[in-house]
Amino acid sequence: MYIFTFDFMQRAFIAGIITAVLASAMGVFVVLRRMSMVGDSLSHAALSGVAAGMLFGFYPFYGALIFSALAALFIEAIRKAFKKYAEVALAVVMSGGMGLAVVFISLGKSFNADLFSYLFGSLVAVSPSDVWVISGTGLFIILSLVLLSRELFSITFDEESARLSGIPVGVVNTYFTLLTALAVALSVRVVGTLLVSALMVIPAAVSLQIARSFKATFVIAVGVAVLSVVLGLYISFVFDVAPGGTIVLIAAAILTVVLIVRGFEGKLT
Numbered sequence: 001m002y003i004f005t006f007d008f009m010q011r012a013f014i015a016g017i018i019t020a021v022l023a024s025a026m027g028v029f030v031v032l033r034r035m036s037m038v039g040d041s042l043s044h045a046a047l048s049g050v051a052a053g054m055l056f057g058f059y060p061f062y063g064a065l066i067f068s069a070l071a072a073l074f075i076e077a078i079r080k081a082f083k084k085y086a087e088v089a090l091a092v093v094m095s096g097g098m099g100l101a102v103v104f105i106s107l108g109k110s111f112n113a114d115l116f117s118y119l120f121g122s123l124v125a126v127s128p129s130d131v132w133v134i135s136g137t138g139l140f141i142i143l144s145l146v147l148l149s150r151e152l153f154s155i156t157f158d159e160e161s162a163r164l165s166g167i168p169v170g171v172v173n174t175y176f177t178l179l180t181a182l183a184v185a186l187s188v189r190v191v192g193t194l195l196v197s198a199l200m201v202i203p204a205a206v207s208l209q210i211a212r213s214f215k216a217t218f219v220i221a222v223g224v225a226v227l228s229v230v231l232g233l234y235i236s237f238v239f240d241v242a243p244g245g246t247i248v249l250i251a252a253a254i255l256t257v258v259l260i261v262r263g264f265e266g267k268l269t
Contacts, residue, residue, distance in 0.1 A: 003237055011126040012190070012243070016229040018138045019187040020199065024225035025145060026183045027200035028207065028217055029176065032156050038075070038177070039197030041090040042184040044097030045071030047193040049185075050118045051104035060118060061130060064185040064193075065137075071097060072181035076174045121192040121244030134186050141179050152176060153214070190229070191244035199225060202251040209258050224254055 003009045030038055049067025053060030071093050078089035105115065117125040145152070151172050154162035163169045187196040207220035232247030 003234065008124045008126065009233075009237060011128065011131050012124075012233055013230070014131055015126045015134045015186075016190045016233050016243075016247075017226055018134050019183075019190050020203075020225035020229040021222050022138050022141055022183040023187050023196070023199040024203040024221040025142070025218060026180050027204040027225075028221050029152055029156055030180065030200055031204040031208065035090070036201050037087070037090045037094070037197070038180060039184055039200045041075065041094040041097065042068050042071055042181050043188070043193045043196045044094045044101065045181075046097075046185050046188050046196075047118070048097045048101040048104060050115065050188070050193065051101045051108065054115065055104045055108035060114075061133070061185075061189065064118075064188050065133075065182065067097075068181035068185040069178055072177040073174070076170075076177050079173075080170075117192075118188055119192050119194050120242040121188075121190050121195070121247075122242075126189050130189055134189070137182055137186055141182055144175070144179055148172060148175070190233075191247055192242070195244040195248050198248040198251065199228075202248070202255050203228070206251075206255050206258050209255075209262055224251060228254065 004013075027039075030036060046064040046068045049063035049065070050060040051063075052067065053063030075089045075093050078092055082088045114125075116122075151162070151167050154165065154167055155169055155172055159169055183200075184196050187199055191199050203221040203224040204217075206224045207217045211217040211220050228247050228251040231250050233243055235241070235250075236243040236246045
């Protein structure tokens with residue numbers, strides 16, 4: 001327990017657990033709506049926001065929040081224009097976000113240790129102000145999910161029926177994408193922009209393999225994400241490795257074990 005005597009580890013665990021809950025909860029809806037790549041698309045936009053912050057002299061974390069939110073609105077606009085090819089929006093934002101990030105990085109010559117921490121996560125990068133922003137925004141996202149749970153459930157499983165029942169599908173979809181953008185931007189500090197999508201998708205994939213109800217899906221996904229983050233942060237501290245990659249590898253290992261067990265169960269039955 002001596003690691004908790006370090007202030008930066010306390011901040012890392014607080015931010016990590018909050019982002020684990022947010023990313024995994026959002027991830028369940030994202031996976032069920034067959035939008036698993038939305039995390040990658042928004043994370044590339046977040047990276048361009050980080051690079052813009054380094055280039056123009058404002059805090060990169062806030063740049064990630066702003067650019068992710070703008071990318072979310074852009075995704076919804078493209079999805080409306082290409083109703084039969086919604087995945088086009090994700091590809092456009094992903095490639096555009098990466099292209100913009102590369103340009104900003106080259107202009108500012110920003111490829112340094114600070115940028116590296118945004119790419120792969122860092123234990124010492126989480127500042128006290130980051131914790132306050134992550135906590136406040138995280139509470140807002142959780143309250144939004146609770147208040148919109150019925151609408152999101154209806155839209156996820158039958159969008160047309162939800163529209164006929166009077167639910168403002170377009171507004172809810174846009175709002176949900178904005179919430180996803182915020183969750184992605186908040187996760188950047190812990191797991192990095194290149195790995196944030198995995199924290200959303202892998203716990204959801206594990207829960208969908210073993211959950212027996214919709215509520216259990218959320219509980220299991222959150223549990224897997226929190227376990228992965230806690231173990232990942234501890235291992236990264238002990239062995240001095242990047243936390244983002246460690247967290248993702250633990251989550252992937254859990255998914256692998258679950259798939260192996262499910263495979264054996266299938267053979268036995």
